[in-house]
Structures are given as C-alpha cells and as structure tokens.
Amino acid sequence: MKNKILRSILFSTLALGSVLLSACDDSPQEQPIDEATNEQNLAPATPPAQPIAPKIEIGYTLTDVTLANLLQSVIIPLQKDNVLTKIEKTCLKTINSSFAQQQVQSFFLTKFTPEEMEALNAFYESKSAIAYTKYGREQLLISAGLKVNRVTQRPKRSQMKKVKEFTQSPLGQKYMQVVQDTGEGSLVAIVMPLLKQEIKKCGITL
Numbered sequence: 332m333k334n335k336i337l338r339s340i341l342f343s344t345l346a347l348g349s350v351l352l353s354a355c356d357d358s359p360q361e362q363p364i365d366e367a368t369n370e371q372n373l374a375p376a377t378p379p380a381q382p383i384a385p386k387i388e389i390g391y392t393l394t395d396v397t398l399a400n401l402l403q404s405v406i407i408p409l410q411k412d413n414v415l416t417k418i419e420k421t422c423l424k425t426i427n428s429s430f431a432q433q434q435v436q437s438f439f440l441t442k443f444t445p446e447e448m449e450a451l452n453a454f455y456e457s458k459s460a461i462a463y464t465k466y467g468r469e470q471l472l473i474s475a476g477l478k479v480n481r482v483t484q485r486p487k488r489s490q491m492k493k494v495k496e497f498t499q500s501p502l503g504q505k506y507m508q509v510v511q512d513t514g515e516g517s518l519v520a521i522v523m524p525l526l527k528q529e530i531k532k533c534g535i536t537l
Contacts, residue, residue: 394439405530435522438521
C-alpha cells in the first residue's frame with residue numbers, strides 16, 4: 332500500500348461491483364416448446380457466485396505514523412552526515428513506510444485489541460494528531476539544521492490539549508511503552524534490520 336503520509340486510509344473497504352444478471356422471457360406465450368428446449372428450461376440454474384467479503388485491514392494509519400517517526404529518527408542523523416553524497420541523501424528521502432508496514436501491522440495486532448487499534452487509529456487520523464505530528468517532525472528537522480520548505484504553524488491550544496489527553500490516557504501510555512521498548516521482540520528490533528536493508532540500497536551501510 333502506497334504511503335500517503337498522515338492520510339493513509341483506515342479500514343480499507345474495497346469497492347466491489349456486483350453484476351446483476353436478469354433473465355428476460357422473450358418467448359411468445361402459448362408457443363409449443365420442443366423437448367430439448369424444455370429440458371434446458373427445467374434444468375436447475377447455476378447459482379450465482381457469492382460475493383467475497385472484502386478483507387478489512389486495520390492499523391494502517393497507526394502503522395504509517397509510527398514507522399515514519401522511527402524512520403525520521405534514523406534518517407535525520409544521516410542527512411547531517413557530511414561523508415554522504417548528495418545522491419545518497421536524496422535516496423534516503425525516497426524510503427517510506429512500505430518497507431516494514433506488514434510486519435509492524437502484525438506486531439501491533441499482538442499488542443493491542445481490535446478495539447484499542449480502532450481507538451489508536453481514530454486518534455492518529457484526527458486533525459489534532461495530524462497537526463501535532465507534522466509540526467513536531469518539522470521542528471526536529473529545524474533543530475537538526477535541516478531545511479524545511481514551509482514551516483507549519485504551531486497547533487492550536489485546543490489541539491495540543493487533545494494530544495496531551497491522549498498521551499496521559501491508559502491507552503496512550505500503553506502505546507508509548509510499546510513503541511519505546513527496545514528489547515528482544517520489540518518494535519525497534521523488528522524494524523531496524525528491515526530499515527538497514529533499505530538504507531543499504533542507497534549505498535549506505537550502517
């Protein structure tokens with residue numbers, strides 16, 4: 332799934348087109364019907380194929396936001412490295428969350444219930460979370476001395492309040508603990524080997 336940064340679609344629902352077959356009886360009334368035709372008419376009709384229920388995917392917004400944050404924490408120091416060439420640094424910018432999306436998705440599903448995933452995604456799709464995340468990432472770039480084409484305005488006080496309420500909630504605390512863990516089987520342990528492979532494609536070995 333292509334990364335759309337903070338607008339990845341939650342609960343992807345496939346638009347399934349159903350072809351409705353209808354039979355029109357064009358035969359004149361009271362016309363004799365031969366045996367062959369009669370046998371065909373009496374033959375049981377082939378039951379219409381049952382539509383396949385779309386596979387509901389959950390977690391993409393949460394997954395993309397989390398991966399983008401982890402990616403930035405690694406990419407920013409590399410962007411400041413004077414040893415790297417301009418081509419290598421440009422290549423780093425092309426890495427997006429697709430490199431580990433499915434693995435992180437599966438990881439989150441072992442840590443959170445479906446209800447928790449819904450709540451986490453609802454938060455990260457909210458205007459408050461989007462504004463806060465975008466602003467925070469740009470500030471990290473600026474503090475690292477990297478260029479930002481157009482600086483986003485600081486989130487509104489009401490938006491900051493909603494973000495604070497989330498981070499202080501039991502679910503927010505649980506999410507932060509899961510993301511910040513660096514032990515065996517942690518999110519970082521899963522992502523880093525995959526990220527190193529992507530970075531190596533740019534000619535950079537960590």
